Amino acid sequence: MVPNTMGSETNIKLPFSFIIFSLVALVLSQILVLVNGQMLVDGSFRIPAIWSAAHLLVLGWALMVAMGAMYQLVPVAFLTKIWNEKFGFVQFFVTAIGIASFSWMLYVSPQKALVPGIFMLLGILMFLFQMFMTLRKQAKPNILTAFVGSALVCLFLTIFLGITLIFSLQTGFAAQFYQAIFKSHLLMGVTGWFTLLIFGFSYKMAPMFSLSHGFPMIHARYVYGLYMAGLAVTLISFFNDNSYLLKSGFFLLFAGFSVFTWHVSIIIKKRLKKKLDHSFSYALGAIGLGNLIHLAAFIALWTDHFSILIGPLVYLYLLLWIVLSIMGYLFKIVPFLWWTYKYSKEMGKKAVPSLKDVMNEKVVVPFFSVFVIAVLAVFLSIIFKSILLFNIGQFVLSIVFVAIALTILGVLKK
Amino acid sequence: MNVKEKVIEALRSVYDPELNINVVDLGLIYHVDVTVENDVNVTMTLTTPGCPLHDSITTGVRYAVQGIEETRNVDVNLVWEPAWSPEKMTPEGLRLLGR
Numbered sequence: 001m002v003p004n005t006m007g008s009e010t011n012i013k014l015p016f017s018f019i020i021f022s023l024v025a026l027v028l029s030q031i032l033v034l035v036n037g038q039m040l041v042d043g044s045f046r047i048p049a050i051w052s053a054a055h056l057l058v059l060g061w062a063l064m065v066a067m068g069a070m071y072q073l074v075p076v077a078f079l080t081k082i083w084n085e086k087f088g089f090v091q092f093f094v095t096a097i098g099i100a101s102f103s104w105m106l107y108v109s110p111q112k113a114l115v116p117g118i119f120m121l122l123g124i125l126m127f128l129f130q131m132f133m134t135l136r137k138q139a140k141p142n143i144l145t146a147f148v149g150s151a152l153v154c155l156f157l158t159i160f161l162g163i164t165l166i167f168s169l170q171t172g173f174a175a176q177f178y179q180a181i182f183k184s185h186l187l188m189g190v191t192g193w194f195t196l197l198i199f200g201f202s203y204k205m206a207p208m209f210s211l212s213h214g215f216p217m218i219h220a221r222y223v224y225g226l227y228m229a230g231l232a233v234t235l236i237s238f239f240n241d242n243s244y245l246l247k248s249g250f251f252l253l254f255a256g257f258s259v260f261t262w263h264v265s266i267i268i269k270k271r272l273k274k275k276l277d278h279s280f281s282y283a284l285g286a287i288g289l290g291n292l293i294h295l296a297a298f299i300a301l302w303t304d305h306f307s308i309l310i311g312p313l314v315y316l317y318l319l320l321w322i323v324l325s326i327m328g329y330l331f332k333i334v335p336f337l338w339w340t341y342k343y344s345k346e347m348g349k350k351a352v353p354s355l356k357d358v359m360n361e362k363v364v365v366p367f368f369s370v371f372v373i374a375v376l377a378v379f380l381s382i383i384f385k386s387i388l389l390f391n392i393g394q395f396v397l398s399i400v401f402v403a404i405a406l407t408i409l410g411v412l413k414k
Numbered sequence: 415m416n417v418k419e420k421v422i423e424a425l426r427s428v429y430d431p432e433l434n435i436n437v438v439d440l441g442l443i444y445h446v447d448v449t450v451e452n453d454v455n456v457t458m459t460l461t462t463p464g465c466p467l468h469d470s471i472t473t474g475v476r477y478a479v480q481g482i483e484e485t486r487n488v489d490v491n492l493v494w495e496p497a498w499s500p501e502k503m504t505p506e507g508l509r510l511l512g513r
Contacts, residue, residue: 076466208462211433211511213500272500273433274512336466339431344470347428348477354434 011085012341017092018068019334023405025060025099029053030398032107052107058189058318059099059120063155065326066197067095067127069333070148074134077144077204083133091130095123114166124159128152143220147200150228154192161185180238187238190314191253192231194322195290199223199260201329202287206264209280209332210271219263227256247301254294261291277356278364283328290321312382319375327368330408335359338411358414363407371400417484418448421456424482428474431467435510437475441502444493453487454479459498468492 032053039047071088075081082088098120105113131152138145162185168174174181203220206212234249236242264287268276276284293316300309335358343352377393380386415423425443426436437443437458445457456475460468472490479488500508 072466076464079464204464208465209432211461272508272511272513336432340467340470343431344467344473347431347470347474348479349481351427352429352431354429355431356434 012072012337014082014085014088014092015068015072015333015337017089017096018064018071019330019337020409021092021096022061022064022068023408025056025064025103026405027398027402029056029061030394030401032056034394034398048107048110051110052103055099055106056103057323060103062194062322062326063124064095064099065330066194067092069201069326069329070131070197072333072337073201073204074131074148077148077201078135078138080134080137080139083130083137087126087130091123091126094126095120098123110166111170114163114170117163117166121159121163124155128156143217143224144200144203146224147196147203147220150224151193151196151200154188154196154231158185158189158193161188177239180241183238184235186314187231187234190317190322195257196227198322198325199227202260202264202283202325205329205332206267206284207271209273210268210276211273212267212271215267215270219259219266223256223260223263225256226252226259230254230256243301247298250294250298250301254291254298257291257294261287277332278361279328279331279359279368281328282364282368283325286321286324286328289324290317293317293321309383312379315382316375316379320372324368324371327371327404331359331361331364334408334411338414342414353414358411360407360410363403367400367404367407370396371404374400416448417452417454417482418446420482420484421446421448421454421479424478425456425475428471428478430461430471433511435507437471439504439507439510441498441500441504441507442471444496448485451486452484453489454485455489455491457491457493459493459496461498463494 030053032049036047036049036053039050071082098116101116102113102120105116131148135141135145135149161181164174164181165178165185168178168181203217207215230249230252232249233245233252237245237249264284268284293313297310297313297317300306300313303309332355335355339353339355339358346352374393374397377389378397381388381390381393422438422443425446426438428437429435430437430440430442433440440461442460443456443458445455447455447457449455456479458472458475460471465471472492476488476490479485479490503511
């Protein structure tokens with residue numbers, strides 16, 4: 001028998017700091033979108049308020065949640081402790097100030113966003129350094145390391161390309177490549193960083209939350225190969241403006257995502273836990289939706305409406321794949337963090353609540369269902385240019401986001 | 415009831431908070447050894463390496479055994495081999511999972 005005495009618990013104040021900041025950013029981003037609804041419906045995505053809202057949602061909420069979750073999950077998935085927790089707290093403050101000031105500056109004066117952007121970059125670089133130092137201690141790197149490591153590289157590229165965009169806007173540097181850099185920035189951030197990260201951690205969390213055993217892992221290699229090839233080919237197509245390469249890239253991304261969907265379905269079929277938690281079921285549902293959106297984007301490429309459809313499809317991808325996945329897992333991660341903080345020392349001494357008792361699971365189905373419907377309403381309103389539908393959809397979405405944020409924060413009272 | 419039986423009974427009060435099944439029915443306890451001086455050694459595993467509840471569950475097991483009046487020193491030995499498998503669960507544990 002091989003003994004293992006390695007603990008895996010992180011100081012919960014660290015992931016919680018990120019998660020609480022993220023919930024505030026989420027609410028603010030929704031208010032900004034609501035106030036600027038008319039411009040979105042008119043197809044004006046590239047306006048300061050939308051830049052600010054998009055970065056608050058993607059960086060303030062999703063990135064901060066991802067960082068917080070990684071501080072908790074990396075020790076779990078890779079069996080190695082966080083390199084330096086104190087450094088983690090410093091990184092939190094630098095990143096939080098950077099993202100807040102960057103989003104504010106994008107709103108009031110985008111040309112002056114370079115300095116806060118550099119501050120934010122510093123915070124993200126500190127995070128990348130922390131993760132690099134942590135992952136290098138891993139005894140046996142595996143396919144999860146490849147997914148998460150590649151996601152971190154994509155995060156670096158996203159930030160680098162984003163800073164290049166601001167620099168280009170300010171000085172005219174590489175102006176002829178502005179469109180290509182902008183598209184690459186989106187590709188690396190949305191499909192590179194977030195998707196690869198969710199893929200990687202899903203391989204740990206899906207079997208854990210469904211208690212699956214005896215499933216094959218070979219498919220993960222094909223997922224990684226196809227998706228990485230798709231990212232590379234699509235990236236190259238942006239710079240040489242080759243439509244065949246773009247189509248090939250989109251097909252590879254779709255193929256990689258499809259194999260991932262198939263693989264997760266194999267894992268879930270091998271589960272012991274017959275009835276899955278609702279929030280986890282929605283996270284699984286998000287995989288199917290992400291797959292459909294990849295297919296829709298590939299099909300749209302063959303039509304004359306691609307330039308009109310791609311903006312709304314990116315919106316759909318962000319909300320129904322990335323945000324829904326993160327929210328689904330957040331309903332599992334936050335109760336765990338709070339339970340560990342409050343009850344782990346009481347275990348074995350007296351009766352303690354289960355994780356299900358800590359989070360109000362009853363709200364999941366109504367909240368998440370309304371969320372999906374509201375996102376679809378906003379998507380259709382942008383396609384059909386209906387301000388009424390947009391206002392209704394976005395209003396409901398903002399309310400649901402706030403309700404979800406308050407439900408998650410409500411865990412702290414249990 | 416001898417000390418070993420009391421230890422196993424006490425371990426039934428330690429639950430995996432995610433699955434809400436106790437560590438005995440979940441098949442996590444491999445051996446319970448009690449010496450003549452009533453020192454207890456519990457050899458156990460978890461359902462997956464790197465389980466985030468690693469520290470909580472092993473500490474819970476220790477506290478539960480220490481709570482028995484007759485026991486003296488308690489040692490909890492966490493092992494990954496042989497790996498946990500569903501076959502190690504009791505019929506009650508499987509029933510609680512809906513199987």
